Amino acid sequence: MRSARGKAWVLWSMVILVLVTLALPTLVIIGASFTSGDIIRFPPEGLSLRWYRALWDLGGFRAALGRTAYVSALCTLIAIPVGTLAALALARRRMRFARTIQVYLLLPFTIPLVVSGISMMMLFGEARVLGQLWPVGVALCLINLPFMIWAVSSAVNALDPELENAAMNCGAPPVTVFLTVTLPAVMPGVITGALLMFILAFNEFLVSLFLTDSRTVTLPVQIYNSIRNVITPDLAAVSVVYIVVALAAIWVLDRLVGLEIFLKSK
Amino acid sequence: MTDLTRLALPRRRFLQGSAAAAAVLAAPGILRAQEKPAELIVRAWGGAWGDALKEGVGDPFTAATGIPVRYDFTEDNEIKPKIWAAVDQGRIPPIHVNWDTTTNATISALRGVTVDLSDLSNLEGLLPLAKPVGLDGYPIVNTYAYVYVCAYRPEAFPDGAPTSWNVLIDPKFRGRIALYDDGIGFNPISVIAGGGTVADIPGNMQPGWDFYEKLRINEPLLGEDADFTNWFQNGEIDVACTISVNARAAKQNGIDVAWTVPQEGCKVDTDGLWIPKGLPTNEEYWAKEFVNFALSREAQEKWCSALGLPPVFPGIEPPADLAGDPSYPTTEADFAKLVSIPSPVLVENQPIWFEKFNEIFQG
Amino acid sequence: MTADAPRPPAPAHRLPLRWRVMDRIEAVAAALWPAAFRRATPWAFLAPALLLVGILLIGLGYVISDSLHELNPATYRLREEYSLGNYAAFLDRPVYLLVLWRSLLAAVLVTAITLVFAFPYAYVMVRTRSGALRKLLLVSLFLPFFIGQVVRAYGWLIILGKQGLINQALEGLGLPAATLIYTYPAVIFGLVQYMLPFAVLMLAPALTAIHEEVELASESLGADWLRTFRHIVIPMAKPGLVGASVVVFTLTLTDFAMPEILGGGTNDFIASTIYDMFFQLSNPGLASALAAVLVAVGSLIVALVFRVAGTGTLGLRSGS
Numbered sequence: 004m005r006s007a008r009g010k011a012w013v014l015w016s017m018v019i020l021v022l023v024t025l026a027l028p029t030l031v032i033i034g035a036s037f038t039s040g041d042i043i044r045f046p047p048e049g050l051s052l053r054w055y056r057a058l059w060d061l062g063g064f065r066a067a068l069g070r071t072a073y074v075s076a077l078c079t080l081i082a083i084p085v086g087t088l089a090a091l092a093l094a095r096r097r098m099r100f101a102r103t104i105q106v107y108l109l110l111p112f113t114i115p116l117v118v119s120g121i122s123m124m125m126l127f128g129e130a131r132v133l134g135q136l137w138p139v140g141v142a143l144c145l146i147n148l149p150f151m152i153w154a155v156s157s158a159v160n161a162l163d164p165e166l167e168n169a170a171m172n173c174g175a176p177p178v179t180v181f182l183t184v185t186l187p188a189v190m191p192g193v194i195t196g197a198l199l200m201f202i203l204a205f206n207e208f209l210v211s212l213f214l215t216d217s218r219t220v221t222l223p224v225q226i227y228n229s230i231r232n233v234i235t236p237d238l239a240a241v242s243v244v245y246i247v248v249a250l251a252a253i254w255v256l257d258r259l260v261g262l263e264i265f266l267k268s269k
Numbered sequence: 270m271t272d273l274t275r276l277a278l279p280r281r282r283f284l285q286g287s288a289a290a291a292a293v294l295a296a297p298g299i300l301r302a303q304e305k306p307a308e309l310i311v312r313a314w315g316g317a318w319g320d321a322l323k324e325g326v327g328d329p330f331t332a333a334t335g336i337p338v339r340y341d342f343t344e345d346n347e348i349k350p351k352i353w354a355a356v357d358q359g360r361i362p363p364i365h366v367n368w369d370t371t372t373n374a375t376i377s378a379l380r381g382v383t384v385d386l387s388d389l390s391n392l393e394g395l396l397p398l399a400k401p402v403g404l405d406g407y408p409i410v411n412t413y414a415y416v417y418v419c420a421y422r423p424e425a426f427p428d429g430a431p432t433s434w435n436v437l438i439d440p441k442f443r444g445r446i447a448l449y450d451d452g453i454g455f456n457p458i459s460v461i462a463g464g465g466t467v468a469d470i471p472g473n474m475q476p477g478w479d480f481y482e483k484l485r486i487n488e489p490l491l492g493e494d495a496d497f498t499n500w501f502q503n504g505e506i507d508v509a510c511t512i513s514v515n516a517r518a519a520k521q522n523g524i525d526v527a528w529t530v531p532q533e534g535c536k537v538d539t540d541g542l543w544i545p546k547g548l549p550t551n552e553e554y555w556a557k558e559f560v561n562f563a564l565s566r567e568a569q570e571k572w573c574s575a576l577g578l579p580p581v582f583p584g585i586e587p588p589a590d591l592a593g594d595p596s597y598p599t600t601e602a603d604f605a606k607l608v609s610i611p612s613p614v615l616v617e618n619q620p621i622w623f624e625k626f627n628e629i630f631q632g
Numbered sequence: 633m634t635a636d637a638p639r640p641p642a643p644a645h646r647l648p649l650r651w652r653v654m655d656r657i658e659a660v661a662a663a664l665w666p667a668a669f670r671r672a673t674p675w676a677f678l679a680p681a682l683l684l685v686g687i688l689l690i691g692l693g694y695v696i697s698d699s700l701h702e703l704n705p706a707t708y709r710l711r712e713e714y715s716l717g718n719y720a721a722f723l724d725r726p727v728y729l730l731v732l733w734r735s736l737l738a739a740v741l742v743t744a745i746t747l748v749f750a751f752p753y754a755y756v757m758v759r760t761r762s763g764a765l766r767k768l769l770l771v772s773l774f775l776p777f778f779i780g781q782v783v784r785a786y787g788w789l790i791i792l793g794k795q796g797l798i799n800q801a802l803e804g805l806g807l808p809a810a811t812l813i814y815t816y817p818a819v820i821f822g823l824v825q826y827m828l829p830f831a832v833l834m835l836a837p838a839l840t841a842i843h844e845e846v847e848l849a850s851e852s853l854g855a856d857w858l859r860t861f862r863h864i865v866i867p868m869a870k871p872g873l874v875g876a877s878v879v880v881f882t883l884t885l886t887d888f889a890m891p892e893i894l895g896g897g898t899n900d901f902i903a904s905t906i907y908d909m910f911f912q913l914s915n916p917g918l919a920s921a922l923a924a925v926l927v928a929v930g931s932l933i934v935a936l937v938f939r940v941a942g943t944g945t946l947g948l949r950s951g952s
Contacts, residue, residue, distance in 0.1 A: 007857065017749055017753070018752055018753050018756050018769070021749050022772055025825065025828060026772060028776070028787030029775055029776055031787045032779055032784070042522075043790070045790045081684075085680040088677040088678070089681035089682075091677055092674040092675070092677035093674075106931050107682070107685060107689075108681060108685055109882060110689070110692070110931075112883055112930075113886065113926075113930035114886070115886040115923060116886065117907045117910060118906065118919075121350060122688070122691025123688075123691060125694060126687065126690055128354050128355065128358045128360055129358060131360070141687075145685065145687055150879070153879060154834070156875060157834055157875055176658040176662070177658075177661065177670075178661045192837055203777070206780050206781075208780075209888070212343065213351065217343075217363065217364070223780060228342040231344050231493060231494070232495050233316030233518075234498070238786075239783065241783075242779045245778035246779070249775065249777075253774065266770075346911035346912055349911065350910065376914055380707060444811065450897045491897025492897055499789065503789060503794075504794060504795040505794050620705070620913045624725070624913075628725065630898050631731055631900055632730060
């Protein structure tokens with residue numbers, strides 16, 4: 004138990020347990036999406052692609068997918084600078100009221116999503132911007148912003164302040180120091196945070212429900228509304244489409260910059 | 270202008286005869302008021318419900334008028350604050366027509382966000398059920414009645430259908446029973462099952478709460494329409510109180526489900542259609558035409574047969590599989606076997622009942 | 633120094649483009665943000681985030697203001713006059729306190745269980761020498777996100793249901809069927825599974841920052857791995873641990889979907905109650921009062937954690 008072998012044994016059994024728990028529902032849903040029957044079931048009844056076909060033919064599916072991609076991209080593009088700068092400010096400088104600010108910046112998590120959704124509906128309605136897509140992107144960025152901030156904050160520890168000081172002492176001006184020393188060091192956090200922001204925005208339904216209408220509906224909202232009455236295997240098919248897209252994105256990311264970027268700074 | 274000449278003349282009274290059409294052409298103001306919108310957005314329930322509306326009302330309406338209908342499947346409770354906020358803030362509401370429970374619609378009417386529908390030509394000759402109770406005019410119009418039946422898995426009842434709602438507190442079915450998560454459809458029945466009478470409602474609900482206490486020990490699942498279907502399908506439950514439409518749709522999808530009206534009776538209620546205030550004049554005009562069309566014999570027959578529910582248009586034959594079914598009341602005597610609570614009583618007491626229901630089942 | 637400063641020996645076009653661009657940027661930056669402002673730089677960095685979250689602060693203002701007016705059931709509007717009636721109703725009905733307590737307990741349990749399992753996962757992922765394994769562990773974290781919460785819960789029904797895969801397996805072994813779903817533990821389990829990837833992703837960067845040599849040194853001094861973990865790795869990973877626990881705690885406390893779909897309707901959390909007040913009862917006054925209490929409780933606990941444990945990342949450098 005206390006030996007190196009014990010260590011490997013304990014750690015690995017926990018890791019495998021987590022892996023199985025994470026993977027199990029995904030595998031069941033992937034399997035169920037290929038059913039030729041009318042209900043989500045595992046093992047599936049017969050194999051077919053009929054629910055993928057149904058998905059493709061579904062009115063508005065592709066348009067909703069496009070809108071979802073747009074709001075998710077917008078959310079991520081806002082989150083990267085806003086979250087990174089905030090995290091650097093909080094983690095690297097001694098500030099007054101730092102704790103109060105941290106608690107304030109956690110409001111998106113401490114306020115229930117239902118409440119955030121309704122109050123943003125009132126606010127955006129008052130501002131006459133409801134019915135457009137960009138406020139949805141802003142709202143999605145806002146409700147998940149702590150992820151971006153915390154992801155970058157966690158990576159700040161890899162940054163040695165002496166390095167920044169050294170660069171300054173060698174006469175490097177501030178923007179240069181920021182771009183060549185600070186930013187590369189926290190890059191893993193920025194990438195992790197950005198990816199989380201995108202994924203979460205791509206799946207968010209509760210706040211989006213209040214900020215969209217049937218003309219601007221996003222895919223997660225459409226799915227949420229449809230399952231209120233009936234659950235059919237096309238929902239499993241949606242999940243598989245998502246997974247395939249995600250795997251493709253991860254593969255591209257790995258080829259371009261290497262997945263190691265999540266864990267190691269340059 | 271040009272599309273008016275090509276306007277497919279609606280089968281029913283969309284324009285009151287050619288004289289009216291001539292008047293429209295003569296008066297540009299009115300013409301603009303009746304200009305067709307690009308589409309009508311109708312909030313609906315999905316699944317079997319939405320399919321029935323599309324087939325029975327939406328598609329024929331589009332065929333008659335050329336106006337496409339878009340369905341918004343936002344839940345009835347969730348569209349409510351969206352519409353209220355839009356009306357309060359003077360914005361155009363997100364939908365043209367709301368298909369709603371009469372109780373919820375009445376609440377929206379009290380809030381003052383509904384358009385009066387008294388001038389619809391098809392209101393004439395409908396059953397009295399169509400008129401909302403306790404409200405002036407027609408801020409909503411009821412379109413059919415429905416029953417919260419006792420749905421069960423025949424396999425679990427080899428001796429035949431359950432005859433009493435007491436089956437819900439039978440320890441044999443512990444953990445295998447289900448109700449709506451807000452007690453809707455069962456609150457009045459629980460009073461009767463608990464030894465009270467219809468006259469006790471709403472004055473003395475205690476027998477109902479006592480019945481719920483026993484029911485809680487029997488570990489019910491609480492859910493919504495889709496949950497019941499899943500639970501029956503996956504063998505999680507044997508009995509549930511749900512709307513007959515859901516049970517019938519599940520059966521039509523090959524799930525082994527039957528339904529019955531036990532001796533204590535079942536709650537009968539109505540759904541209706543209403544139009545939110547704040548729409549542009551022409552859109553409100555065509556939204557009214559949509560509701561008017563939904564009340565026509567043709568639409569009522571198709572829509573309600575698909576749902577398997579008794580329409581407010583008189584004299585329509587029930588679908589073959591529901592003839593004589595107690596969940597399809599048509600005569601006085603049929604309704605007498607069911608429990609109907611006037612909607613003002615429901616509106617006033619639903620919040621109180623809901624809190625009590627929550628207190629018992631979340632405690 | 634700027635790009636157009638006189639520079640006789642080297643013609644400007646010989647300078648790499650990058651340098652010239654950088655010089656321009658520095659010049660613009662210096663003009664917009666002179667060195668005298670530098671002390672305020674952190675505030676400038678923070679400003680966008682503070683403003684963005686300000687949207688929610690306005691929303692919170694609505695909430696608090698609504699919570700001070702009672703509903704008039706005759707018009708379904710909030711009354712004009714101020715009152716504490718909604719807060720009185722909250723205290724008056726034990727069920728609200730019970731549901732709040734249930735959510736708080738779940739938040740604590742889920743945070744603890746999630747951290748216990750996320751930590752070894754993050755540790756193995758960071759320390760393994762096999763690139764392929766690291767990628768597998770990393771990808772496994774991201775994939776569950778793409779199965780939305782509701783569909784995921786449906787997957788759990790297939791696995792854990794009365795006639796689900798596990799009970800079928802038990803039956804095959806001649807064992808009695810177990811109730812695995814629609815209970816409080818099922819909700820906790822579902823939430824832990826949902827939160828694990830978040831926690832691992834918060835922990836991994838903190839663990840990366842701990843050099844392996846430190847651990848080796850500890851072990852060469854005779855400490856076994858458990859002691860090394862307890863005295864070296866875990867304290868050094870504190871920023872990540874604080875971050876992960878705050879995120880998991882607050883998200884669980886305000887979660888709405890998981891209790892609704894894995895709890896079978898009788899294990900609601902406070903967010904479900906708030907939802908019901910808004911939508912079933914159309915009573916924004918009472919809903920707002922509950923929401924205000926929840927936000928206050930959540931923020932207080934977070935503030936307490938920060939006070940006791942430091943604000944995570946802030947702690948490490950200033951402490952060492």
